[in-house]
Amino acid sequence: MRTPATDIWARLSGASLSHARLQVQVQASSPAAPKCGSANAEQKARNRTQAWEIGISLPKPWPWGGLYDSCWMPPSSSIPPPLGRRRRWHCGPGWRSCCGGCATPTLAWQSAMQRACQLMSGNLSPTELMLEWSQTSFCFYVASRVDKGLISELQNQNWRVLSVGNECNIDVPGVLNVQRLQELVLTLASLIKREICGxxxxxxxxxxxxxxxxxxxxRGAFPIYPSKDSLIFVPLSFELPLSLQLQEVDMVLHKITDEIVKIDPNCSIDFPKGISFSAGMSEIIRFVEEHPDFCIMDPFKNIYPLLDRLQIQKILVRLQELGAEGKPKLRAPYSLKVDNFHDGELDKHLAEANLSFPLIVKPQVACGVADAHNMALVFQTEEFSNLSVPLPAVLQEYVDHGSKIFKFYVIGDKVFYAVRDSMPNARFLKSSSGGEALTFNSLKTLPVATKVQQLQTGAQDSKLLDANLVEEAAKFLKGLLGLTIFGFDVVVQEGTGDHVIVDLNYLPSFKEVPDSEAVPAFWDAVRQAYELRRGNAQG
Structure with missing residues (x-):
């Protein structure tokens, strides 16, 4: 059974395990009557979901690294393990003796960690354990019900106490009341910044x-305790007034395309005209328009071109400016926009666009709607009949690339890339198509070359990639797009060696980049983006 605090717990403890910045203890208990002195209150207590309390310990001093990582809770709790690499609980009150696996401490914190393990494997109650925390930490206590005795004791030990909801309607001096659970993470972040970190x-x-x-x-990219770049990450909730939340944050990181409800493809050259966003995203857009000095990463107008594959094509065509003698040709794929698949002069238009079969057919709308990734590979004109790809569409050359694709990620001023298996050469696809267009979803059902097909074609070796050339292109695109984090895909054409950029997207997951490199680069990029936006606003 999940408690009302499950999502908050997962978010807090997930940040803890990833970054060793937080210790969280949850003591879940059966519903108990609050000390309100009424039978009606007792009945409400029996009816409501499981009561909960969270203790949060922020070690002091904090040397921005080398802190120990610990997270524990009683084994009787119904709350699931936190997000993180280790999906199991460590030792804790009522648990077996410490196995020494609670964390990997550095020498500076060795003695503190040993003391923590001794406390956890002993017979101390959760309350006694939390009081012990205050000896070495700045501590917060959050609860769904008020226990005056415990709160008084915690306050005497300099704990900051928060209550969520007001079921008992008891006014306790020094207790900060959070009306709704969704407000908790942002409230904690504000307190950490204001009262501890500065x-x-x-x-x-x-x-x-x-x-x-x-x-x-x-991956540990969203800590609620400051990262090495002094960043705290909190989710914005559409269930709460956004204007109040936006006043509490320094910058908004967004994936605006996640909040698209509908797109009119006929308005693509005039985006955002024709785009319907969720009510919450629309409110944020209005807030930013009304507060031009407010920082966002990245400006909405810089992202809109990436919603349209035709606009992406126009951006990529400019890569020819980077051409240099003795280097592979870096280019966009040859493409043609079509409004219908039954144009009597289609063959003529294909020849004018330097296109020949096979062709990959993609919706002009690149993301934000369900069918944006529904595509087809067409081997002859007749296969355009009854094609299910949404119109308008972009016809693009299919580049034989030895079944390997190079995924590049620009994260601030750093460029990373990874090699992935990709679609086989066209002859293999044609032999399996049965004389019909081959349809697929590029996110879910992309036909990837088999091991046998890779051996028969001699899959592209990464040595064929001119990484320096593509990194130069990455920096060129960064300046052209005005984006902090984006990704693009490169294939190396068999025979010619042309480096063809076939896709471009905003705020990718960069999951192929190791966490140890990706996360620090991500934090650096966020900090740099804020300083750049703030500098521009003040200039």
């Missing part, structure tokens, strides 16, 4: 779909 810390509010947030959190 103005040098930036609170970054983020908006993205849940699965994307979880991917970033699993």
């Amino acid at each position: 103005s040098s810390v930036l609170v970054i509010g983020y908006i993205m779909k849940k699965s994307r947030e979880e991917d970033f959190a699993k």
Whole structure:
């Protein structure tokens, strides 16, 4: 059974395990009558979900690295393990003796960690354990119900106490009341910045779909305790007034395309005209328009061109400016926009665009809608009949590339790349098509070359890639797009050696880049983006 605090717990403890900046203890208990003195209150207590409390310990002093990582809770709790690499609980109150695997401490914190393990494997109650924390930490206590005795004791030990909700309606001096659970993370971030860390810390509010947030959190990219770049990350909730939340953050990190509801493809050259966003995203857009000095990463107008494959094509065509003698040709794929698949002069238009079969057919709208990734590989004109790819569409040359694709990621001023298996050469695809267009979803059902096909073609070796040339292109695109984080795909054409950039997207997951490199680069990029935006606003 999940408690109301499960999502908050997962977010807090996930940040802890990833970055060793937080210790979190949750003591879940059966519903108990609050000390309100009424039978009605007792009945409400029996009816409501499991009560919960969270203790948060921020070690002091904090040397921005080398802190120990520990997270524990009683084994009877129904709350699932936190996000992180180790999906199991460590030792804790009521648990077996410490196995020494609670964390990997540095020498500076060895004695503190040993003391923590002794406490956890002993017979101390959760309350006694939390009181012990205050000897070496700045501590917060958050609860869904008020226990005056415990709160008084914690306050005497300099704990900051927060209550969530006001079921008991008891006014306790020094207790900060948070009306709704969704406010908790932002409230904690604001307190950490204001009362512990100071103005040098930036609170970054983020908006993205849940699965994307979880991917970033699993990698430790969203700590609630300041990162080495003095960043705290908090989710913005559409269930709460956004204007108040935006006043508490220094910058917004967004994946605006996650909040697209509908796109009119006929308005693509005039985006954002024709785009319907969620109500929450629309409110953020209005807020930014009304507060031009407010920092966002990145400006919405810089992202709109990447929603349209025709606009992407026009951007990539400019890569020819980087041509140099003795280097491979760096280019965009040959392409043609079509509004219908039954144009009597289609063959003529294909020849004018330097296109020949096979062709890959893509919707002009590049992302943000369900069918943006529904594509087809067409081997002859007749196969355009009954094609299910949405119109308008872009016809693009299919580049034989030895079944390897190079995924490049620009994260601030750093460029990374990884090699992945890709679609086989056209002759293999044609032999398996059965005389029909081959349809697929590029995110879900992309036909990847088999081992046998790779052996028969001699899969492209990464040595064939001119990484320096592509890194030069990455810097060129960064200046052209005005984006902090983006990605693009490169294939090396068999025979010619042309380096063809076939895709361009904003804020990719960069999951192929090791966490040890990607996460620090991500934090650096966020900090640099803020300083650049703030400098431009003040200039």
